Amino acid sequence: MTRKRDGLYVWVTWLSRMMSGEVTCHWAPWFRTHYTGYDRAPSDFQVAVWTAQHTQLLDEIARERSGLGEGVYREDQNQFRVRRASGLVIAGKPDLIAIDREGQCTVYDIKTGNPGHSDIMQVMLYMLLLPYSSAVYKGKSLMGCVVYKDGNRSGIPAKAIDKDFESCVTYxxxxxxxxxxxxxxxxxxxxxxxxxxxxxxxxxxHSDGSEMTPGNEPEIPL
Ligand code: SF4
Known part of the structure; x- marks a missing residue:
């Protein structure tokens, strides 16, 4: 049953989709920040397929980084929470963090859907927030990488986390x-x-958006 949260809470992907313009209805992430216990629309079989592909790709990247002698930390090991001065908590769970022999940390996120700006934004948020979350990352400049199912990778340099990005997150x-x-x-x-x-x-x-499908547009009498 829907109830107000005891404290405000934001999951990183709500923020990344909003910042990238993928979600234009800001009411949805605002509601989830302030309320909990709400009903959720059921996910479909496609989500189950994406989950299996995601797990496979994550295994492959983990093996690749381990093979290079890097320390590898996966999903639940990477879960973090940080708190704003106002009390709002931001939480996230990067797919994989690899630490090489020189101590350089790289945050990897696996995407099995179509590439979007929110993929990059999500990893940039991890790069910004992780150094505040744990002594392991404190004072470090993290790098990022989004890995897509076709093998393409988008690297994100540490310098992408600058004052402009921080102001955007604050906004x-x-x-x-x-x-x-x-x-x-x-x-x-x-x-x-x-x-x-x-x-x-x-x-x-309630519309399924079928009128948006090419060839399925409603006819007009003009
Ligand atoms: S169902 Fe539509 S209008 Fe309602 S919160 Fe979600 S996106 Fe916004």
Missing amino acids: FLNILESDTAPGQTPSPAECRFCELTTVDCPTRR
């Missing part, structure tokens, strides 16, 4: 922790992938 965190909810912007394209249900978001659009 979006301020939206999420505000007492005032942002407006909802329902659309078939976005609502169909949103995990909130009509129990909490009555404005959710």
